[in-house]
Amino acid sequence: MDDSGNTPGDQPPWEIDRDGETPEQRPSATELEEAGQSALFGGGDMPAAPDAGNSVSEPAPAPAPTMQAAASDAPVAAQPQMDGAAQNVAPAQPYRVLARKYRPQTFSELIGQEPMVRTLANAIERDRLAHAFLMTGVRGVGKTSTARLIAKALNCVGPDGQGGPTIDPCGVCEPCRAIAEGRHIDVIEMDAASHTGVDDVREIIEAVRYSAVSARYKIYIIDEVHMLSRNAFNALLKTLEEPPAHVKFLFATTEVDKLPVTVLSRTQRFDLRRIPTPMLRDHFASICRREEVEAEEEALNMVAVAAEGSVRDGLSILDQAIAHADLDAEQGEHGMVTADRVRDMLGLADKGAQRRLFAALLEAQPKPLLEDIARQYSLGVEPLALMRGIMDLTHKITVAQIAGSAENAPTLEEREAVEQWAEKLSAGQLHRLWQLLLKGHEEVRAAPDPLVSLQMALLRVLHASDMPDPGQLVKKLEEMAAQGISAAAATPGDGANGNSAVQMTPPAPRMDWQTLLDQVEQSGELRAWQTMRDWVRVIELTPERLIYSLTPGFPDDPTTLIRDALTRATGERWHVEKGEVEGQPSLREVQETAKAEEQHRIRHSPLVEAAFKAFPDAEMIDNDEAVTGPGNWSKRA
Numbered sequence: 001m002d003d004s005g006n007t008p009g010d011q012p013p014w015e016i017d018r019d020g021e022t023p024e025q026r027p028s029a030t031e032l033e034e035a036g037q038s039a040l041f042g043g044g045d046m047p048a049a050p051d052a053g054n055s056v057s058e059p060a061p062a063p064a065p066t067m068q069a070a071a072s073d074a075p076v077a078a079q080p081q082m083d084g085a086a087q088n089v090a091p092a093q094p095y096r097v098l099a100r101k102y103r104p105q106t107f108s109e110l111i112g113q114e115p116m117v118r119t120l121a122n123a124i125e126r127d128r129l130a131h132a133f134l135m136t137g138v139r140g141v142g143k144t145s146t147a148r149l150i151a152k153a154l155n156c157v158g159p160d161g162q163g164g165p166t167i168d169p170c171g172v173c174e175p176c177r178a179i180a181e182g183r184h185i186d187v188i189e190m191d192a193a194s195h196t197g198v199d200d201v202r203e204i205i206e207a208v209r210y211s212a213v214s215a216r217y218k219i220y221i222i223d224e225v226h227m228l229s230r231n232a233f234n235a236l237l238k239t240l241e242e243p244p245a246h247v248k249f250l251f252a253t254t255e256v257d258k259l260p261v262t263v264l265s266r267t268q269r270f271d272l273r274r275i276p277t278p279m280l281r282d283h284f285a286s287i288c289r290r291e292e293v294e295a296e297e298e299a300l301n302m303v304a305v306a307a308e309g310s311v312r313d314g315l316s317i318l319d320q321a322i323a324h325a326d327l328d329a330e331q332g333e334h335g336m337v338t339a340d341r342v343r344d345m346l347g348l349a350d351k352g353a354q355r356r357l358f359a360a361l362l363e364a365q366p367k368p369l370l371e372d373i374a375r376q377y378s379l380g381v382e383p384l385a386l387m388r389g390i391m392d393l394t395h396k397i398t399v400a401q402i403a404g405s406a407e408n409a410p411t412l413e414e415r416e417a418v419e420q421w422a423e424k425l426s427a428g429q430l431h432r433l434w435q436l437l438l439k440g441h442e443e444v445r446a447a448p449d450p451l452v453s454l455q456m457a458l459l460r461v462l463h464a465s466d467m468p469d470p471g472q473l474v475k476k477l478e479e480m481a482a483q484g485i486s487a488a489a490a491t492p493g494d495g496a497n498g499n500s501a502v503q504m505t506p507p508a509p510r511m512d513w514q515t516l517l518d519q520v521e522q523s524g525e526l527r528a529w530q531t532m533r534d535w536v537r538v539i540e541l542t543p544e545r546l547i548y549s550l551t552p553g554f555p556d557d558p559t560t561l562i563r564d565a566l567t568r569a570t571g572e573r574w575h576v577e578k579g580e581v582e583g584q585p586s587l588r589e590v591q592e593t594a595k596a597e598e599q600h601r602i603r604h605s606p607l608v609e610a611a612f613k614a615f616p617d618a619e620m621i622d623n624d625e626a627v628t629g630p631g632n633w634s635k636r637a
Contacts, residue, residue, distance in 0.1 A: 099315040102287055104145050105180060107153070107167055111283055111311070112275040113142060119270070121167040124153060129165070130268035132240055132249040134225075136256040137272030140312030143252035146272065147221045150250055151187045152179050155215040165216070175215055186215035192227040201232045205239050208247045217248050225251040226258040233260050240266045274309025277301070283311070284318050288337070293322055295337035302342045321345060344380065353381075354389040355417050361390075361433075361462050362425075369462060373455055383454035384444050390458075391437045397421045398430045436461045478543065513538055514587065519569040528565030531558050537583030546576045549583040 104110040107117045123129055133150060135143040149169070156169035156176050169176050178184035188207075190200070204220060212218040222228075228236075240249060240263065251267060253259065275283075281297075281304040288295045303321060307314030321337045324345050353376050360369040376386055396418050400406040406418035440457025447453030521529045535554045540547040546566070550558075563576040585593070602608055603620065612618055 097316070098287060098291075098319045099140075099312045102290075102315065104142065104149065105171060106169065107149055110142055110146065110149065112279055113146070113272055116146070116270045116272065117167070120150065120153070124165050124167050129154070129248075131243050131247070132251070132267040134251045134253070134256070134259075134264070134267040134269045135272060136253050136269065138274060138308075138310060139254055140307075140310030140314075141272045141275060142311065143254075143272055144221070144223055146270070147223075147250040147252055148179060148187075148189075150248075151184075151217075151219045151221065152176050154217045154219065154248060155179065155184075155186070157216075184215065186212040186218045187221065188219070189221040189223065191224060192222050193224045196227055196229050196232060198229070198231050198235050201228070201235045205235065208239060208244055211244075211246050216246075218246055219248045219250060221250045221252070223252045224254070225263075226253045226255045230260075233263055237262055237266070275307075275311055276309075277304045280304035280307055280309075280311065280314050284314060287315070287318070291322070293325070293337060295321075296339050298339040299337045299342045302339060302346065306346055317342075317346070346385075351389075351414055354386075354393050355414070357386070357390055357458070358393050358421075361458065362421075364462055366459060366462055369458060370455060373451075373458070377451055383450035384441070387437065387441050387444050387454055387457070391434070391441065393418070394430060394434050394437060397425065398427070398434070401425070401427065401430065432464070433461065436464055513541060516541075516566070516569075517587065520565050523565070523569040525565035525568060528558070528561050532562060532565075533586065534588040535586060536562070537586050537589075539579040539581060539583035544570075544572050544574050546574060547579045547583075548576070549579055549581065551586055551589065 107120075110117065133147070135146050137143055152169040152171075152175070153167055154165050156166055157163050157173045158166075159170050159172050161173065163170070163173075171177070171180070175184060179187050182189070188204075190204075208218070208220075210218075243249065249267070251263075256264075256269075281300045284300045284303055285295065285297075288300070299321065300318075303314055303317045306317055318337075321342050324341050325337050353372060357369060357372050360366075360372065373383075373386065377383065396406060400418050401422040406415045406422070437457075440454070440461065443457055444450050444453045517529060517533055520532065531554075535551050535558070537549045537551060538546070539549060546562070548562075557578065559576050559578055563574050566572075566574040566576065599620070608620075
């Protein structure tokens with residue numbers, strides 16, 4: 001530059017002593033920057049620089065020399081000469097939303113991810129750090145925050161500048177502060193949603209060859225990595241598999257299933273969990289205390305439930321709830337976040353209204369049901385939200401029925417109602433109710449008029465409560481089929497009308513075990529037939545149902561063998577079960593008993609006794625043992 005000769009030595013022009021200026025009168029670096037910005041882009045009372053050419057010849061040092069010229073020409077531009085009160089006025093800072101203001105700066109502030117933190121702490125302590133990490137999970141659970149915390153942990157040097165990688169970064173050293181402010185030259189954060197191509201990845205591949213400038217590791221944070229193109233993934237594979245020792249890759253994604261398996265195999269994966277509702281509620285309560293905002297516990301619980309496990313979603317809702325808070329003059333500038341305000345803001349139905357609707361459904365009261373629906377709709381509650389509220393109440397009752405109590409209910413009144421319904425309703429009724437509500441939810445969401453669809457869906461549920469239980473109905477039909485039904489002849493009645501009397505015949509005998517065994521034998525299942533004949537003692541035998549016990553001495557459990565044989569023989573699916581009580585004797589036992597009784601009867605008949613008296617050495621033989629020959633004689637005669 002032409003005016004470089006005016007500067008003695010190699011000092012920049014803003015470090016030269018002015019005539020008559022003491023060091024205390026010199027403008028600070030911040031004042032020089034503000035004055036330079038005003039001179040370049042115009043601002044308030046600052047005059048324009050006399051030589052615009054010098055300010056554009058060398059872009060880097062342009063603002064300060066311009067400030068020097070402006071300060072020498074116009075004393076009003078010299079900031080140190082301003083009034084002391086004006087100097088102390090800080091510029092107004094823009095509002096930062098809670099999700100950014102309370103982003104975790106240490107691993108101890110990261111809630112709900114203790115397993116991942118413990119794994120990272122062990123890896124850092126044992127110096128077993130992977131070269132690539134993959135954070136996955138739903139929105140707002142801390143994926144990007146975790147990546148930045150890992151970058152801090154790996155590059156922290158401690159307050160004294162002598163520290164190494166640690167799971168508890170100090171937050172005061174230059175690397176920690178630069179990473180927190182997003183200005184560290186060795187921590188490169190890239191949004192894969194807007195840098196999806198091979199050219200973007202090629203820049204990374206070329207840059208990883210160079211060592212870190214000022215940090216221990218050069219770290220690449222790629223957010224929404226699943227948005228990279230297939231060719232970009234392929235270009236990154238080699239570098240991702242064998243990166244230089246000074247490079248670490250940190251990936252974050254909400255859709256891990258879209259990542260190629262070749263990328264997954266080269267990274268250490270951490271699945272960040274949804275944050276439980278109680279933990280979210282406590283976290284929001286602590287933030288309200290730090291913000292000096294009062295909030296009802298029920299309101300915070302509503303916010304936590306609406307967040308669906310996402311901290312960022314919950315903080316955004318809480319931010320909106322604070323803006324909706326009703327400011328009370330007696331409380332000064334502090335607001336009160338109430339459950340009613342949050343309910344109106346989110347379009348949720350009142351819990352009491354949900355319980356009234358549920359009671360009307362169970363008690364089959366259509367008029368109060370429609371009146372409550374109209375009342376909630378007039379208050380601004382969406383039909384779909386009303387349906388979801390009833391479904392949520394059904395789920396709570398079902399869980400309380402299994403757990404024995406409704407400990408998760410936010411209020412005592414709701415807890416008592418849920419526990420009462422859990423004792424009153426059966427599991428089958430709750431599951432049928434859930435299926436009906438789920439079908440109604442789909443109809444309300446897709447209907448052109450959600451209100452009408454909600455009314456019709458809930459009326460269908462109401463009238464379905466009068467219908468018999470399907471399981472009991474099927475059981476009754478089976479019993480009727482087993483017993484048999486016959487219609488009696490019609491008898492004349494009074495006047496012209498006659499009444500048909502239908503009489504049930506006496507209960508028919510149960511299925512014949514011998515007939516069933518014959519069917520099994522004819523089907524060719526001889527092993528099962530022999531087992532059923534000799535060893536099975538029948539406890540209960542109805543169509544397609546057999547409960548049995550075994551005679552002593554049978555070594556195995558023949559349930560599967562018998563069930564398969566009955567299914568093949570009858571063509572129906574059988575329920576075969578081994579009972580605990582003693583059943584009727586098996587067919588072999590019946591035959592042996594009958595045979596013994598017959599032999600006893602024959603032996604004590606008068607004719608046989610007379611024969612034995614005449615022939616004392618005579619012996620009785622069975623017909624099966626008698627072998628007849630020509631002339632119909634016996635070998636033993």
